[in-house]
Amino acid sequence: MKQVIKKNLEKPIQKYRLYIQLLFVAIVLWIGIEFYLFANYLETGGASKFYERPPGVEAFLPISSLMNLYYFISTGNIHQAHPAGLFIFVAIILVSFVFGKSFCSWICPIGFISEALGDFGEKIQKKLFKRRLQVPRWIDYPLRSLKYLILGFFVYSIFFMMTISAIKYFLDSPYNIMSDVKMYYFFANITQFSLIVITVLFLLSILIRNFWCRYLCPYGALLGFLTLLSPSKIKRNKESCIDCNLCAQACPSFIKVDKVETVFSDECSTCLSCVDACPVENTLEIKSIYSKKKISKKTVAIGIVGIYFLIIIVGMISGNWQNNISQKEYLMRYKNINSLDHIKSSDDVKKFNKEAEKYYK
Numbered sequence: 001m002k003q004v005i006k007k008n009l010e011k012p013i014q015k016y017r018l019y020i021q022l023l024f025v026a027i028v029l030w031i032g033i034e035f036y037l038f039a040n041y042l043e044t045g046g047a048s049k050f051y052e053r054p055p056g057v058e059a060f061l062p063i064s065s066l067m068n069l070y071y072f073i074s075t076g077n078i079h080q081a082h083p084a085g086l087f088i089f090v091a092i093i094l095v096s097f098v099f100g101k102s103f104c105s106w107i108c109p110i111g112f113i114s115e116a117l118g119d120f121g122e123k124i125q126k127k128l129f130k131r132r133l134q135v136p137r138w139i140d141y142p143l144r145s146l147k148y149l150i151l152g153f154f155v156y157s158i159f160f161m162m163t164i165s166a167i168k169y170f171l172d173s174p175y176n177i178m179s180d181v182k183m184y185y186f187f188a189n190i191t192q193f194s195l196i197v198i199t200v201l202f203l204l205s206i207l208i209r210n211f212w213c214r215y216l217c218p219y220g221a222l223l224g225f226l227t228l229l230s231p232s233k234i235k236r237n238k239e240s241c242i243d244c245n246l247c248a249q250a251c252p253s254f255i256k257v258d259k260v261e262t263v264f265s266d267e268c269s270t271c272l273s274c275v276d277a278c279p280v281e282n283t284l285e286i287k288s289i290y291s292k293k294k295i296s297k298k299t300v301a302i303g304i305v306g307i308y309f310l311i312i313i314v315g316m317i318s319g320n321w322q323n324n325i326s327q328k329e330y331l332m333r334y335k336n337i338n339s340l341d342h343i344k345s346s347d348d349v350k351k352f353n354k355e356a357e358k359y360y361k
Ligand code: SF4
Pocket: 234, 250, 251, 252, 253, 254, 255, 257, 263, 267, 268, 269, 270, 271, 272, 273, 274, 275
């Protein structure tokens, strides 16, 4: 008997995903402008108009945030140098646990840029080669493990090599306190070498989709691990599937969605492109592994944004958003900011290590 194919009439979510990505890009740009004004204030030694430092900048301090999380778990206290970073870090982890690695495809501005470059590259590839290029598996797998090695290095260094005293020592250090300002100057006064590295990454992202996210981003590794533990999974109903392969073609992570019943991959970023592409009703859906119930695309979108902002609001109303570094202290520390450059490479690093070692077990 011929199978009756019911057309999938559900509206795609990609337009709304793009709106959400643009919203977060706008937030990051806003934070960048505010931080630029704050840095200007520091540069003039407090002579120009004061602009509040935006705590959202701490989203770009994942190592400090990871240390703060460890410190919080061990002591029950939130270190006050970069408290907002901790809440943003927890928000990212929670969103990615509940809805898979969705932070990468819905919120992360780097993910957005990477996706835009990948789309651009794919258009060129389809024109030139009539298909999108894919890295052969035997190279892809070892390269994908690189980001886990980088993450492993940080996790091992923080959770296994450092005692809580050493963590506190680092969090209290001038280097950590001024790390956001130093990061700003890394981009504001970018070196030729860094510019070359960034350009190469851009070009590689056009050639190989999501090059940075797939192979090098330690955040991507952490969230990829959480994706595997997430209760939300993309499920294919093989009874109604017509094997059209549209889902696999739409997948930016090259997952063979059409060959599995459940997508169980650390590369699935819950972008829902495959779900949108499926032409058959109730065939490809995101479902909870517990209730086996379908989660609507709208629920995914609202859930991702909702959880993220909820955690940030908790940080704000609990008084853990603005840090405890006064204007005066910033001005005073700014005078010595260049001396902090030597901490990584000169004799100062030995001095710092010696000091820190006192706190190691
Ligand atoms: S499997 Fe689907 S949801 Fe996951 S990355 Fe691929 S297209 Fe996106």
